[in-house]
Amino acid sequence: MGAGQSVKTIYGKIGASVQAFFFEYETPRVITMKSRRIGVLYRLVQLALLIYLIGYVFVYSKSYQRFDVADSSVVTKVKGILQRDMPNGAPAEIWDSNDFVVPAQESDAFFVATNLIFTENQGQGLCPEDRNVGRRGIHCSNDTDCPAGTPTPYGNGVRTGRCVLPNGTCEISGWCPTEIDYTPKKPVLYGFDTVTILVKNHVNFRNFGVKRRNILESFSQAYLQSCRFHPVTDPLCPVFGFRDMVTFANESLDLMAVRGGIIGFGIEWNCNLDRDLEECLPRYTFKRLDSIHDKVAKGWNFRHTFYYYDANGKSRRDLVKFWGIRFVFLVNGLAGKFSIVHFLMHVGSSIGLFGIASLVCEVILNYWRSSSVLNDSKFVNLEDLKAKRRMSIMTSSASVNSAAAAYRYNLKGATEDQSVGETDHRRSSSMAAVVIPLSAKDVIPYNDSVSHELNHATDKTNSEWL
Structure with missing residues (x-):
């Protein structure tokens, strides 16, 4: 009998719990406290949160939108004519873009030569090593200083075992004559005001199926041939002057052309797809990436060769050490479009954020002089x-x-x-x-x-x- 009564009691409790779950509603006790200070503080905190949510979260950050990062491709076309100073009073040599843009195409970058050392008509043979290499094992006073069959450290060939006097360097087997490595005090190329660069940039926002390019449909061929980019007067022109780009990076071309350098070419797409698609336009910026204060390995340079055969069928080459300015494209594309999921998610989190106002007031009330009376009313x-x-x-x-x-x-x-x-x-x-x-x-x-x-x-x- 006792066990049956116990089971009946358990089932009764379960039934009461189920009934309470479906047919009862709980609501918290609300206590109204008349206080000007607490009331004003409560509303001020709510106002600050409201300004933050509307001003920053929704207007500035556009948290109600879904965002996508762009895939990008950049192609350049460099045009212009430069002149090269020739030694011994010879007439200036004319260089077109095929000569001073090396290589002709790079991935998201391009290079324009501004200075050079030209070592022409090199062939395989024997010659003394360049004194300017300046490494141990280059200089010698007798043949014992030049062990045969060993390459010169950071040099231009393999030592033959002979010391060349009065030059004071080891003889090598390699491309001769060797390059005389030095840095010209001023650029040997000039005429940079004629150099222009046409930039073609395509971006694709895959999640939204939107494609844009910096050459707009409204541009005509005549406009592209005559316009030059300027951040104020013509900010959408895709044709850039070489000297202008260096100036926009707050650098001097005359100084930078001696040792070269690296400039970041920024293209920023910040598109609000809730508006007209024609408002999705690029913005161009420039900044120098390397430092003018570098002490070692300063600037930007590399060597390039041009191979050919002489009249006797012997392989020859011209070796050119280029200094110049390398432009690196930094494309940043971001597009946003309204999303009901993101909107509701941020609205919900924003509503919960208003609980901070109550929390601030509760903390202050805990130190209020009448807090004991308030606690007696709030807690049972x-x-x-x-x-x-x-x-x-x-x-x-x-x-x-x-x-x-x-x-x-x-x-x-x-x-x-x-x-x-x-x-x-x-x-x-x-x-x-x-x-x-x-x-x-x-x-x-x-x-x-x-x-x-x-x-x-x-x-x-x-x-x-x-």
Whole structure:
């Protein structure tokens, strides 16, 4: 019987829990506190959060949009004529873009030569090593300083075992005559104002199926032949002057042309696809990437060779050491378009962010001088509540027992006096003192069984309250 009652109790609790889950709604207790300081602070914090969310999150950062990074391709076409100073008063040599753009095409970069050392008509043979190499094992005073069959460190060939005097360097087998490595004090090429670069940039935003290029459909052939880029007067022209690009990078071409350098050519696409697609336009920037203050390996240079055969069928070459400016394209493409998912996600997180205002006020109220009164109103201690309810039930039971005892006493007094009138008077007096009219058989003395029932009722009330 006890086990069956226990199972029935468990099922009853489960049923009550299920019923409460579907048919009960809980809401937090709200306490209104009249305080100008706290009220103003609460609204100021909310206002600051609202400005941040609207101004930064939605307007500036456009968090309601879905973004995509662009795939990019850059092709250049360099045109212009340079002249080269020739030694011994010879007429200037004319160089076109095929001569000073080496190599003709690079991946996302291009190079324009500004200075050079030209070593012509080299052939395989024997000759003294260049004194300017300046490495140990180059200079010698006798043949023992030049072990045969060993290459010269950072040099131009293999030592033959002979020391060439009065040159004071080891003889080598290699391309002769060797290059005389030095840096000209001024550029040997000039006429850079005639050099222009046409830049063709294509970007593709794959997630949105949008393709753009920097040469707009509204451009005519006549416009491309006459326009020159300027960040203020003509910011969309794709034709750039060579000297202008160096100037836009805050550098001097006359100084940079001696040792060369690297300039970053920035192309930025920042497109809002919620607007007209024609507003998706590039922005060009320039900055020098290497440092003018470098002490070692300064600037940018490399060597290039031109091979050919002489009249006797012997292989010959011209060796050119180029200094120049290398332009590296830095393309940054970002497009955004409205997305309902991103919008709802950021709206939801923004609503939750407003809880900071309540948190700030709660922290301040914890140090408020009347915080104890506020806490008594906000928080309920279960043990205190349980004790109060027990005391209330016990007090009610004691009152009922007192009234019942008085009633029994009056009945007894009526029997002894044998006076109906006096009995009625006492009965009416005792009944006036009883809050709830009861008969004598309804009164149960307060003993251990009553205490057990009170505890059971109190626990049941508390469990229902939880």
